[in-house]
Amino acid sequence: MEQIRQLQEANEKLKTDMDLFAMPEPLPERPEGAPEPGSTQGTSAPKSSFSADVLGMEMPYLGEGETRVGFQHFDKVENEKARVEAMQVEQAARVTGVTPRPPPKYEKTEWPLSIVFVSSEVTPWSKTGGLADVCGSLPRELVKRGHRVMVVSPYYQRGTKEDQHFAGAFDTCSNAEVGLFGGSHEVGFMHQVYDGVDFVFVKHDCYERPGGIYVDLEGQAWPDNQFRYTLLSHAACEAPLKINFEGKGTYGDEVVFVANDWHAGLVPLVIASKYRQYWNTYHNARTITVIHNILHQGSEPATTFPNLGIPDDWYWCLEYQYPEHMRAHELDLGLVVNILKGAVATSDRVLTVSEGYAEEICTPLGGKGLETILTERKHRLDGVVNGIDLDEWNPAEDEFCEFPYDVSNLAGKLMNKRALQRELGFEVRDDVPLLGFIGRLDWQKGPDLIRDSIAEMMNEDVQLVMLGSGIGELEGFMQWAENTYNDKFRGWVGFNVPVAHRITAGCDILLMPSRFEPCGLNQLYAMRYGTLPIAHATGGLSDTITRHNPFAMDDPEVAVAAAIASDEAPDGNREMADLGPGTGWLFDTMDTWSFMYCVSNACKLFRENPKMWRAMQIQAMSQDLSWYHAALKWEKIFEWSKIDPPHCEINQQHEHHHHH
Numbered sequence: 001m002e003q004i005r006q007l008q009e010a011n012e013k014l015k016t017d018m019d020l021f022a023m024p025e026p027l028p029e030r031p032e033g034a035p036e037p038g039s040t041q042g043t044s045a046p047k048s049s050f051s052a053d054v055l056g057m058e059m060p061y062l063g064e065g066e067t068r069v070g071f072q073h074f075d076k077v078e079n080e081k082a083r084v085e086a087m088q089v090e091q092a093a094r095v096t097g098v099t100p101r102p103p104p105k106y107e108k109t110e111w112p113l114s115i116v117f118v119s120s121e122v123t124p125w126s127k128t129g130g131l132a133d134v135c136g137s138l139p140r141e142l143v144k145r146g147h148r149v150m151v152v153s154p155y156y157q158r159g160t161k162e163d164q165h166f167a168g169a170f171d172t173c174s175n176a177e178v179g180l181f182g183g184s185h186e187v188g189f190m191h192q193v194y195d196g197v198d199f200v201f202v203k204h205d206c207y208e209r210p211g212g213i214y215v216d217l218e219g220q221a222w223p224d225n226q227f228r229y230t231l232l233s234h235a236a237c238e239a240p241l242k243i244n245f246e247g248k249g250t251y252g253d254e255v256v257f258v259a260n261d262w263h264a265g266l267v268p269l270v271i272a273s274k275y276r277q278y279w280n281t282y283h284n285a286r287t288i289t290v291i292h293n294i295l296h297q298g299s300e301p302a303t304t305f306p307n308l309g310i311p312d313d314w315y316w317c318l319e320y321q322y323p324e325h326m327r328a329h330e331l332d333l334g335l336v337v338n339i340l341k342g343a344v345a346t347s348d349r350v351l352t353v354s355e356g357y358a359e360e361i362c363t364p365l366g367g368k369g370l371e372t373i374l375t376e377r378k379h380r381l382d383g384v385v386n387g388i389d390l391d392e393w394n395p396a397e398d399e400f401c402e403f404p405y406d407v408s409n410l411a412g413k414l415m416n417k418r419a420l421q422r423e424l425g426f427e428v429r430d431d432v433p434l435l436g437f438i439g440r441l442d443w444q445k446g447p448d449l450i451r452d453s454i455a456e457m458m459n460e461d462v463q464l465v466m467l468g469s470g471i472g473e474l475e476g477f478m479q480w481a482e483n484t485y486n487d488k489f490r491g492w493v494g495f496n497v498p499v500a501h502r503i504t505a506g507c508d509i510l511l512m513p514s515r516f517e518p519c520g521l522n523q524l525y526a527m528r529y530g531t532l533p534i535a536h537a538t539g540g541l542s543d544t545i546t547r548h549n550p551f552a553m554d555d556p557e558v559a560v561a562a563a564i565a566s567d568e569a570p571d572g573n574r575e576m577a578d579l580g581p582g583t584g585w586l587f588d589t590m591d592t593w594s595f596m597y598c599v600s601n602a603c604k605l606f607r608e609n610p611k612m613w614r615a616m617q618i619q620a621m622s623q624d625l626s627w628y629h630a631a632l633k634w635e636k637i638f639e640w641s642k643i644d645p646p647h648c649e650i651n652q653q654h655e656h657h658h659h660h
């Protein structure tokens with residue numbers, strides 16, 4: 001009401017300002033009785049002509065509420081009233097009777113640890129992918145549990161607006177000298193506390209140049225990446241010993257290092273080969289290698305080994321030989337130093353971003369050459385699915401979506417669907433399933449499977465929107481499909497966060513046909529928004545999506561109980577979890593037949609069994625996808641690493657020998 005009053009005032013003022021109060025034009029009449037669903041903006045001005053004439057845009061742009069209304073009818077109060085009325089009608093019809101899960105209860109751990117994350121990127125200072133999000137979000141949750149957590153990452157200055165994030169970091173004035181590339185190199189440490197986490201940024205000229213994080217302005221990998229990340233790893237080993245945090249002292253040498261991907265992969269090697277073996281420290285430290293994507297291993301010709309600052313007798317940990325068919329020519333032995341291999345060989349534990357991916361990287365298809373050594377270490381290999389940022393992706397408070405909603409009432413979701421249909425220039429219909437795809441257009445994400453199925457899919461009564469950029473051919477396909485199936489297909493080439501949010505909220509179904517997927521975030525966002533995923537049964541996708549069970553009861557209570565059961569332990573109370581209606585569909589083979597089988601099934605269910613659909617939405621939305629939930633599992637991994645003796649502990653073993 002307060003809001004309406006404010007709008008009323010704003011409206012009056014506007015009328016006065018524009019001298020419109022004398023205007024006799026009456027407001028357009030709405031139909032008698034209940035307002036027509038979809039008439040949320042108070043009028044239905046012909047949109048295509050408006051957008052074409054006034055905005056000169058190809059796509060009818062209808063994102064901003066008022067702009068589409070003819071000027072005479074510009075009345076914020078009427079618009080708002082219509083919106084509220086329509087919302088009320090929908091809301092009455094769409095109560096689920098389910099209360100949203102309360103936020104997690106934070107309890108302090110009884111075993112606080114000192115933890116050091118080492119990463120080449122961290123949100124919001126630097127980001128190219130999920131790795132950055134993990135290192136930005138997880139440490140905060142661990143701090144809430146009572147751990148002391150540091151994140152070590154480069155101090156990038158790349159001539160972009162991300163640079164300014166580093167403005168909050170101050171020089172700790174404790175520099176370190178590290179030995180690599182045949183010399184001694186000095187680095188500085190900048191420090192910023194954020195949500196109780198110590199973010200430490202390694203300062204060196206090699207991180208300060210215009211371009212990408214890993215690539216130059218032309219998109220070519222920086223030729224000195226091996227130097228840049230060798231430096232990061234060595235510097236990170238110094239940070240807990242050197243930096244004296246005001247009032248709290250140093251972290252000391254009993255820390256748990258979390259080395260993320262190959263960029264930080266030398267940390268476990270440096271700890272074992274130098275600090276423990278020669279410098280008699282870090283005996284009680286532990287090292288955990290985290291694999292976010294095994295495609296990148298940091299391999300360089302074996303002749304670069306002396307660069308790495310690792311004692312010679314540790315060469316064998318790093319050596320990797322490419323199989324014959326991958327070598328360049330007859331005389332090429334294919335010998336490289338593979339940093340990720342060295343990390344897997346020497347760290348105390350290995351962790352990936354889902355249990356399914358942990359299994360897959362032990363197979364020839366998924367291991368990308370590291371399957372043998374990973375299999376050897378399988379008893380120390382685990383997977384934990386990433387959490388999501390519950391504030392950034394929250395249907396009840398999404399700054400990019402017009403209509404808020406949560407699991408207790410799905411009216412807002414329907415309204416967002418209509419808004420999205422209008423925005424895209426689709427026919428506004430509640431009964432047609434609206435499908436979405438969001439992601440990089442590359443081989444991993446499988447958009448080619450959608451391309452290959454498009455004719456069959458467009459035979460169905462569906463609407464499909466794809467958002468993404470990448471391989472030119474696939475961008476071209478999206479344009480072609482939009483022309484060919486103009487009433488059913490929209491392709492949006494580009495990277496656009498607001499549109500990604502509106503697709504996630506407005507669609508009924510999210511397509512995620514990834515060939516492989518270490519964890520995957522979009523299916524998690526989708527489920528939180530009650531959008532049911534159809535995905536390839538791989539990696540994190542099969543771990544996080546529960547297949548639709550056609551024999552389940554469509555009872556909301558069963559759905560909630562199933563969600564809670566699958567949260568509690570992935571393989572614990574499977575029985576209850578399996579009694580639920582499920583949260584999506586998984587196809588087992590990467591072919592159009594299996595994919596389309598799921599799509600047709602899902603669309604049929606959508607049309608014919610709204611009650612079951614609702615139950616699936618409830619199960620999807622009732623899951624605990626929080627980082628806190630994930631943090632509790634990470635904590636277990638840390639504890640296990642502390643219980644076992646270190647995997648590489650040459651020095652002490654020798655001493656042990658002498659004593660006997």
Ligand code: ADP
Nearest residue numbers: 129130439440468494495496497500520521522
């Ligand atoms: P990956 O890290 O392999 O690209 P994830 O599913 O883990 O895949 O994360 C992808 C993230 O990038 C998600 O947050 C997704 O919403 C976002 N994203 C991908 N493509 C686009 C796009 N074209 N526009 C907006 N956001 C996108």
